[in-house]
Amino acid sequence: EAQVTQNPRYLITVTGKKLTVTCSQNMNHEYMxxxxxxxxxxxxxxxxSMNVEVTDKGDVPEGYKVSRxxxxxxxxxxxxxxxxxxxxxxxxxxxxxxxxELFFGEGSRxxxx
Amino acid sequence: AQSVAQPxxxxxxxxxxxxxxxxxxxxxxxxYLFWYVQYxxxxxxFLLKYITGDNLVKGSYGFEAEFNKxxxxxxxxxxxxxxxxxxxxxxxxxxxxxxxxxxxxxxAGTRLAVHP
Numbered sequence: 001e002a003q004v005t006q007n008p009r010y011l012i013t014v015t016g017k018k019l020t021v022t023c024s025q026n027m028n029h030e031y032m033x034x035x036x037x038x039x040x041x042x043x044x045x046x047x048x049s050m051n052v053e054v055t056d057k058g059d060v061p062e063g064y065k066v067s068r069x070x071x072x073x074x075x076x077x078x079x080x081x082x083x084x085x086x087x088x089x090x091x092x093x094x095x096x097x098x099x100x101e102l103f104f105g106e107g108s109r110x111x112x113x
Numbered sequence: 114a115q116s117v118a119q120p121x122x123x124x125x126x127x128x129x130x131x132x133x134x135x136x137x138x139x140x141x142x143x144x145y146l147f148w149y150v151q152y153x154x155x156x157x158x159f160l161l162k163y164i165t166g167d168n169l170v171k172g173s174y175g176f177e178a179e180f181n182k183x184x185x186x187x188x189x190x191x192x193x194x195x196x197x198x199x200x201x202x203x204x205x206x207x208x209x210x211x212x213x214x215x216x217x218x219x220x221a222g223t224r225l226a227v228h229p
Binding site for chain 1: 117145147149154155156157158159162164203205207215217219220221222
């Protein structure tokens with residue numbers, strides 16, 4: 001089944017404890033991206049990767065890192081989480097980004113205490 | 114600044130009645146326009162998109178959307194609502210190449226509640 005898989009789906013952590021949210025897609029997509037969803041704000045892009053050689057910041061990259069060592073994986077790293085990073089996170093992928101149609105994972109709900 | 118507005122936090126409609134979920138955008142040039150749907154505890158799913166051509170586009174689950182360039186709007190419509198259509202709906206735009214084309218700009222979302 002074609003899908004984007006995120007883990008963990010739910011996580012409660014404390015301020016400053018590094019964590020990684022993994023994202024993997026099995027559709028051989030070039031483009032991958034991370035969004036955060038907050039009430040009243042919709043989805044905002046954190047980072048994106050056009051392919052394994054090109055990764056760049058989105059609109060809200062502060063406090064996050066990503067890596068794209070292989071096509072299928074695009075982990076989101078929070079080096080020192082803070083309470084304002086409490087949010088619902090979505091990974092998305094696309095064959096390229098020409099058409100703009102994204103395939104989303106089911107989300108990772110993160111709470112930072 | 115580029116933005117997408119969904120003026121209604123929630124839309125309530127009776128089953129069988131037509132529904133409209135509104136979206137307007139502020140993006141220069143000719144953007145691509147999208148609607149996505151989010152069911153509880155799920156990721157977003159693509160519904161339909163407008164790139165060029167006929168102003169009325171048809172998508173999944175009987176939904177359609179009407180593009181109006183002069184009003185910079187892209188309203189989502191369905192002739193007859195179902196209870197199973199109840200979900201959170203997001204409008205999104207992809208700016209043209211010169212305006213940051215590597216992302217979708219999302220609206221805040223509109224919750225659709227269809228009552229039996």
